Amino acid sequence: MQPRKLKTLLVDDHMLFLDGLESILQSYEELELLPSVTKGKEALEIISNNTVDFIITDLNLPDINGVDLILKIKKEKPQIPILVLSMNCDRRDVKSILNAESEGFILKISGKKELWKAINKIINGGTYYSSEITSIMIEILKNKSVNKHNINLTTREIEILDLICKEYSNKEISEKLFISISTIETHRSSMFCKTGSKNVVGLVRYAVENELVVW
Structure with a gap:
């Protein structure tokens, strides 16, 4: 089908x-x-x-x-x-x-x-x-004045977030980290909750503003 x-x-x-x-x-x-x-x-x-x-x-x-x-x-x-x-x-x-x-x-x-x-x-x-x-x-x-958050993301979540910022799709992240797409979705839902983000773009903003990734 x-x-x-x-x-x-x-x-x-x-x-x-x-x-x-x-x-x-x-x-x-x-x-x-x-x-x-x-x-x-x-x-x-x-x-x-x-x-x-x-x-x-x-x-x-x-x-x-x-x-x-x-x-x-x-x-x-x-x-x-x-x-x-x-x-x-x-x-x-x-x-x-x-x-x-x-x-x-x-x-x-x-x-x-x-x-x-x-x-x-x-x-x-x-x-x-x-x-x-x-x-x-x-x-x-990077020029935006923000109050840094207390980072409470797990190592795996930061790893996934780094790949999201590098424009990897869920399928590409799955293949690179050897984890299922459903596991990635679970981590993303957790990151949405922890960062107060509504979508992937919000996660990217959070990552750059808090210097979690080199973009």
Whole structure:
């Protein structure tokens, strides 16, 4: 029996770009493309009334700011992973996306190979940020004034957290550490509880802010 395909919603205000993206993703066997939309309100309506497993969205939308859209989605359906595709990568945009806790962010100038890599990482429980985005994220997180937490993660949890920050998927972590994916999920749930994080992006922020990993 084949696994269920992930119902995927594409959001962008440029129809020509959407047509091209749909054409690229048609061959991605793990995804089932839902009808694409050009407005944030349309996306929210679909998400409220249908099963959506994965979202790829632009930041510049005609009716709702892309960051606000992500925040609304995460409030209503926090389990849905989101990949941002945008032309912009200035510090303000990256900081906003980091705070909104989107699972990925790559530039529209990226090639098909990087797009597929980002999608594969995210739908398998990981995160993916292009190198341009990552460098800005590190600068923002390391310059942020925070009160260090009392670290109460186990050695195994820190080991898994390090691999999460290096953008390993659950499958890749399982293969590297010789543990089951269900065990990884158990450790992740424990880390969510201990760090007060809602998702993988929150764990990455916690790790960098508390200097648990060299990223």
